[in-house]
Amino acid sequence: MIGRRRLPEERPGVAPVGYKVAGLLLSVDGDRAAFAGVSIGRSRAYGVDAEAHCAYGRRHAPPAPRCDCGFYSLADRAEARALMCATEYRHAALLRVDVLGRYIRYERGFRSGRQRVTSVWVGACRCGNPAELLVDAGTGVVGRRGLVGSCTGCAVGRVGLSFGSYARLAGVPVAADASPYVPRGEDDLVPQLVAEVTLLQARLDRCQEQLGRLLGADPE
Ligand SMILES: [Zn+2]
Ligand SMILES: [Zn+2]
Incomplete structure (x- = not known):
């Protein structure tokens, strides 16, 4: 059987x-x-x-x-x-x-x-x-x-x-669920970008200050 x-x-x-x-x-x-x-x-x-x-x-x-x-x-x-x-x-x-x-x-x-x-x-x-x-x-x-x-x-x-x-x-x-757009092993990608943007912002501020001085707009 x-x-x-x-x-x-x-x-x-x-x-x-x-x-x-x-x-x-x-x-x-x-x-x-x-x-x-x-x-x-x-x-x-x-x-x-x-x-x-x-x-x-x-x-x-x-x-x-x-x-x-x-x-x-x-x-x-x-x-x-x-x-x-x-x-x-x-x-x-x-x-x-x-x-x-x-x-x-x-x-x-x-x-x-x-x-x-x-x-x-x-x-x-x-x-x-x-x-x-x-x-x-x-x-x-x-x-x-x-x-x-x-x-x-x-x-x-x-x-x-x-x-x-x-x-x-x-x-x-x-x-x-974790963000799918941060590549594995690049968790510091966002802080890096933030640091770069901060640097660019500082440069832009300096440029505006110099431009202001050239145009005589600066109170100094
Ligand atoms: Zn069934
Ligand atoms: Zn949304």
């Missing part, structure tokens, strides 16, 4: 950690935070602690082997973060999750029946600057509005929600 082939089972003492991109949601009353899937579970909101339901309404518990439902996450943070460069995920947030319940491990990550969000990194503002607060994304699902990160400059005149407020509602830490 030929037995059914089974994949090796894992029973880890500590939940595996996964990373994924998601939309940020705020309930209609502004009192609850939630997340939105970006692919097959796009229209479904989930909380910090969530159990997956079959995205096709089938009567099985995800992750069913012959279906593709369940919570997806990648094992590598850099790989999940790289997704945020794709046009459709440009304004998504990066989540770190504990992979819980039954899960199927694949080459790059996991598909699980449960997950717990443990950290949120907000994607860059539309202008490219790191996000400093959350504003209305102009998207949403029934009962929940979508939020995106914005810098304070671009948020002028708009209603915004601080990372701290969202973190309190969600119960997990919320921070901005």
Whole structure:
């Protein structure tokens, strides 16, 4: 008799950690935070602690082997973060999750029946600057509005929600994703530019002073 082939089972003492991109949601009353899937579970909101339901309404518990439902996450943070460069995920947030319940491990990550969000990194503002607060994304699902990160400059005149407020509602830490425009190993690029601008400003001041003297405008 030929037995059914089974994949090796894992029973880890500590939940595996996964990373994924998601939309940020705020309930209609502004009192609850939630997340939105970006692919097959796009229209479904989930909380910090969530159990997956079959995205096709089938009567099985995800992750069913012959279906593709369940919570997806990648094992590598850099790989999940790289997704945020794709046009459709440009304004998504990066989540770190504990992979819980039954899960199927694949080459790059996991598909699980449960997950717990443990950290949120907000994607860059539309202008490219790191996000400093959350504003209305102009998207949403029934009962929940979508939020995106914005810098304070671009948020002028708009209603915004601080990372701290969202973190309190969600119960997990919320921070901005690091600026993508500072090349690795060149963290001192901005201070260098500031120093150069200061030097140019000093030269300009001296020129104006000399010009003023030549024109006899100087009171001396
Ligand atoms: Zn399914
Ligand atoms: Zn901006």
